[in-house]
Amino acid sequence: MKKIDELKVAALAGGVGGAKLIVGLRNVLPEGQLTAIVNTGDDFEHFGLRICPDLDTVCYSLAGVADALHGWGVKDETWHVLDQLRQLEAPSWFALGDRDLALHLERTRLLAEGNRLTLVTKAICRKLEVSTAVLPMCDQVAPTLIRLKDGRVLGFQEYFVGERFEPLIDEIILPEASNLSMTTEVAEALRNADLIVICPSNPWVSIAPILNVPGVREQVSSKIIIAVSPIINGAALKGPAAKMFAELGIEASASNVLAHYGELVDGFVYDNQEDENLTITSSKGIILFKTNTIMKETHEKNNLAVDVLCLGLKLFNENN
C-alpha cells in the first residue's frame, strides 16, 4: 500500500497542455518522484540550429520562465534577431525570440560536441535550475511528418507554425520505429514508475510519437496509466488536435480520445464542462473521472495533478 508521496510518476507530454500538468505534478510531488518524457517529433532544424519545441515548453514551464500568453517561448522576450532576419528577407515564419535563440545555439553546440540529446537536455535543465528529470523520448532525430491532402509532406512545425495548420491532413507519418531506440534513462524511468500519466497533449502528434519508440508501449502497458483528455466538447484548448481528428475522419470528442487510447489506459480524466458523461464500452474496467482540466492558474494545475495522482494511487493500490 503506497502513499501519494511514494508514487513514482512518469508523465508523457507534448507542448503547452502537457507542460502545465507537468508543472502541477512537480508542485505536488516530492522532489525526485516525477520524470517527464517529452515528444521530440516536432523537433526540426532551422538555420542549422536544433529546435525542440516541446522540450523547450516543458523546460521553460518548469523553470517558471515560459511565455504563458503565447504558450511557447520565454516571457518578457525580445525580438531583435527576428527583426533583422526580416530585414534580410530571411525565413521568419518561426518566431525565434532572442533569449529562446540562445538556448537553441547552446543545444546545437552541445549536440555538435557529440553529446546525446538526453544529456544536453539535462545540462540545459541544470542551467535553467529545473530539478525535475526531463527526458526526450529518444536521442535520435525522429521527425513526425504530415502528409497533406494536396500531396505535400511537411515537417510538423512547417505545418503547424509555417502553414498555421490550415491545410487538410491526409496522414500523420511517424518515423520507422526500427530506426529509434529507447534510451537507458527512459527505460529506467518507465521501469521505476508506479504510475504513467498521459498528459492532455495531442494524441496524434504528441503522444503517439512517444509510444512509437520501441519498448515504450510495452513498458507502460504493464503499469497503471491515467490519460487526461485534451479535447473538451469537441474542441482543443490549443493546437490542431480537434481539426486533426475531423480530417482523419473521427469526430473530435473526449470519448474518441478514450477510444483512441483504448485498452492502454486504466483511468481517463476529462473535463467538467464536457456535455456528455462518458461511458465505457470496452471490456476492460477503465475508471472515468470528471474534473476541471483547464489549467490557467497554478492552483488549477496543482488540483488536476492531485486528481490524477489520487486516481492513479487508488488504481495502483488496487492492483499491487
Add this chain to the structure above:
Amino acid sequence: MKKIDELKVAALAGGVGGAKLIVGLRNVLPEGQLTAIVNTGDDFEHFGLRICPDLDTVCYSLAGVADALHGWGVKDETWHVLDQLRQLEAPSWFALGDRDLALHLERTRLLAEGNRLTLVTKAICRKLEVSTAVLPMCDQVAPTLIRLKDGRVLGFQEYFVGERFEPLIDEIILPEASNLSMTTEVAEALRNADLIVICPSNPWVSIAPILNVPGVREQVSSKIIIAVSPIINGAALKGPAAKMFAELGIEASASNVLAHYGELVDGFVYDNQEDENLTITSSKGIILFKTNTIMKETHEKNNLAVDVLCLGLKLFNENN
C-alpha cells in the same frame, strides 16, 4: 591613357583598416569600378554558424551600419542573445550581437542549401543594399591557424578574440594551397583590374591568406599594385600586426611591411607621422608615397583613396 574614373580596381582587404579604405575607394570611384576581395582565413564556426568576420566588417562598412567604435559588428547593436548565453554558461568569448547574429544565421542557412560563399555574400550585400562587388577570397573553408609558443594551435578568432592575442606566436599556418581554388569571380575581377590595392590590413593574417589562394599571386603580379602600410611608427592602429611582427622576429615598421611585400608592389603608401623617410633598397623602382593613412572620418577615407588611385593611375599609365 586612362582617366581616374576608368580605372578598374581590385582591393585586397582584411578587417577594419581594409574596410575603411574600401569605403573610401567606393566613395570616389564610379559604381562598378571596384571589387573588394576579402580574407576569409578568420572565418570560423561558432554554435554551428558560419561567421566571416572580415567579410562582415567590409559589408557592414559599405552598408554604413558598421560599429565604428568597436571596429566590428553593427552600430546600435543589442545583446539579448549574448546575455542569455552567459546565463546558460555557454561560450560567450565571441560577442554575438543580436542583429549581427541574424546575418550569421542567414548565411549559414544559405550555405547549407548548397550555395557558394561567393553567391551567399552577393545575396547578403543585396539585402544590405551594398552595390560594390564584395568577394570572399575563395569558396572553400580556409582557416588560418596560429601555432603558439606554448604549443597550442588555435583558430585565428580563438587567438585574436578568445585569448585577446596575448599568447606568443610561434608560427602562422595557412591552409594547404592545393586544397583551395580561385573562384571565377575573383579570377575575373583580377583579370579585369587595372590596379590592385593592398589595403592597410595585417600582412600576415589578412593579406597573406588571399595571396595563398592558387592563382591570386600570379594574377596580381602582372598588374600595378599599390600597398598601404598598416604600421605607423612601429605600431598598428588596431589588432595584432605589430605584436606579430615582433614575435616573428621582425621589427614592426613600415619599411619591414614594404620589405615583406617586396617586389610584389609597385607603389607603397605610408603615413605622414612615420618618423623615418623610407628608402628603396630593392632593385625594382617602387614608388613611395607619404600621406595621411589614419581614416577616422569619411573625408580621410576618401582622401587616402584618391592618393592611392592617383599613384596607381600614374603607374598604370606609365606602364600601359
